[in-house]
Amino acid sequence: MAVRLLTCALMLLAVAVQRSGRIAGHNLAVAGAESDSVVLSGTREAFVIDTRAIAADIKGYGGDIPLKITVSNGKVSRIEPQRNAETPEFFSEVQDRLLRQYTGMTPEEVLQSQLDAVSGATLSSRAAMETMKRGMEYAVNRQVPAKNAIDWSVLGSARFVISFCVVLMGAVVPLFVRNRRYRTIQLALNVLVLGFWCGTFLSYSLIVNYLANGLNRLYSVIPLFLLVTAFVYPFFGRKSHYCTWLCPLGSLQELAGSCTKRKWKLSPEKLKYLDRFRDGLWALLMLLMWSGVCLEWMDYEPFSAFLFTKASWIVIVIALVSVALSFVVTRPYCRFVCPTGNLFRITQNPR
Known part of the structure; x- marks a missing residue:
């Protein structure tokens, strides 16, 4: 047996490995295949944050949920989910009902927000919220944030x-x-x-x-x-x-x-x-x-x-x-x- x-x-x-190219969270892709930059482009007034370099430890149901977050004139103007292994039908609910709520918020407002998880997609919702806050913490402080403490509650x-x-x-x-x-x-x-x-x-x-x-x-x-x-x-x-x-x-x-x-x-x-x-x-x-x-x-x-x-x-x-x-x-x-x-x-x- x-x-x-x-x-x-x-x-x-x-x-x-065939599905995600990872084993136990370790990426098997060729080193350097993905950018390790946090801010991809822009100025202080308008810039794009890629969370892959700062939020890979945050896992949803199918793994991490990388986001490209555009901040324009001090507010979130666009959120683009990148390739992930979440169940498509469930993650579309997270994208439509959760992530869109952050549009128009300032980074400080995102950090203080307490949105409700999407019923039936709790793991994906929590991961998306934690990833958003990790990205906005970088936007405010311009330094790599510490990993989140375990929520024992x-x-x-x-x-x-x-x-x-x-x-x-x-x-x-x-x-x-x-x-x-x-x-x-x-x-x-x-x-x-x-x-x-x-x-x-x-x-x-x-x-x-x-x-x-x-x-x-x-x-x-x-x-x-x-x-x-x-x-x-x-x-x-x-x-x-x-x-x-x-x-x-x-x-x-x-x-x-x-x-x-x-x-x-x-x-x-x-x-x-x-x-x-x-x-x-x-x-x-x-x-x-x-x-x-x-x-x-x-x-x-x-x-x-x-x-x-x-x-x-x-x-x-x-x-x-x-x-x-x-x-x-x-x-x-x-x-x-x-x-x-x-x-x-x-x-x-x-x-």
């Missing part, structure tokens, strides 16, 4: 505490308690808290982003705990623990399936065909990623459909079809499609 886990980790590292927020309790329950209680009623409660909490309220789940995109950019301070505590249940629990005989006890989408499918007693009976031949389809799909997607083709498929796994106001229509449709089929087939997406779940399974089970 350890060999399979290491092999999958190396495969995903290759994907992370995150650990005390209601969202963190409640979601962490739900994850802890799903990770620990099933080790000692086998009760159908408790299982139903846990599945419902997964859907309501981890899914709709917090948008907390494992996905290919999250795993690849962590390999490429490293962990994101305190905001990675809960996802890291989920990764332990997915990759470490199997070493102690708890295979598929994350998929069966914590995944919000898997929980929603199971709850939907519990509403009906009659299910389609799939013959052994059909089950074998569906298993081959799942494995073939996973192999094809990995091959495409290694080739640098269609890396964007990771952004279309249906987990983000819980954040339905931000998710793309394709993601929502896939999620709705999966839940609808769950009434007649047990957990269809989990068993016959899910690339993330198949990754966990391949690291656990010999072929």
Whole structure:
């Protein structure tokens, strides 16, 4: 099992390099390929600040969020996000609803501002706000700002505490308690808290982003705990623990399936065909990623459909079809499609 886990980790590292050119936050690009200047051009009245040289340590969901900030006549006149690995649909909300609010502010006003994060894109929002303030601190003092102190208050927020309790329950209680009623409660909490309220789940995109950019301070505590249940629990005989006890989408499918007693009976031949389809799909997607083709498929796994106001229509449709089929087939997406779940399974089970 350890060999399979290491092999999958190396495969995903290759994907992370292909997607972002980084490993654990270290840029593998040729030195000097990007400018290390903070002020790109202009005069004291009108200048452009590039945050890549001063805010690379600030991480969103997919890594740093470099910005080119134009300051004209003492006010922010333009903000241009540069290439980043954030999920496009979610980051467009950050750009439209958050970054635009800084236009017309003075650097001092930006530093004093307390804007609200975009719901469902909290990590991207926080990173964008911290990056803006890092750039405006340079604009005011004309020297490289110190790195931001860790905001320990995150650990005390209601969202963190409640979601962490739900994850802890799903990770620990099933080790000692086998009760159908408790299982139903846990599945419902997964859907309501981890899914709709917090948008907390494992996905290919999250795993690849962590390999490429490293962990994101305190905001990675809960996802890291989920990764332990997915990759470490199997070493102690708890295979598929994350998929069966914590995944919000898997929980929603199971709850939907519990509403009906009659299910389609799939013959052994059909089950074998569906298993081959799942494995073939996973192999094809990995091959495409290694080739640098269609890396964007990771952004279309249906987990983000819980954040339905931000998710793309394709993601929502896939999620709705999966839940609808769950009434007649047990957990269809989990068993016959899910690339993330198949990754966990391949690291656990010999072929």
